[in-house]
Amino acid sequence: MIDKKLIDVEFSFDGMLPEPTLEEMHYAGAKPFPDNMFIERSEWDDRINEHEKHKSSAEDFSGRFTHQGNSHECVCHAAHQAFMCAYNKQLGGLKHQVWFSPLALYTRITNGRQWGGSSVIDSMYEMIENGMLPEHDGPDGKKPLNTLEH
DSSP: OOOHHHHSOOOOOOSOOOOOOHHHHHHTTOOOOOGGGOOOGGGHHHHHHHHHHHTOSGGGTOSOOOOOTTOSOHHHHHHHHHHHHHHHHHTTSSTTOOOBOHHHHHHHHHTTOTTOOOOHHHHHHHHHHHOOOBOSEETTEEOOGGGOOO
């Protein structure tokens, strides 16, 4: 067994990273944003008005925004928002919303290591394969752990 002191360490660097080449970005899975997906600035107001009219913006499917404070699960907070919006959109909005736990996702990915680190792809795979755990203090307030009803 590997000693956790060897893998659960705070990462630090001097802040100076070389700019990646396009080839390096390609190997990492990055792709350029397609030109046909750009929305001209002159169209922004019309697009926003359409989203507001049809209640189709992400904010219409997110019942809350989380703040990670001084913790280390930033990727999981972002991933949790995407999962929550998709889940609530399937249910038709926020009437039956469920709050999910970014910390539970981070803990599953890192096996409980504080400095374990997670990546977007780790979060996506974990959510696709195993879903998300509900947050104890959901939209209806604090509930005993044995009575989570959603």
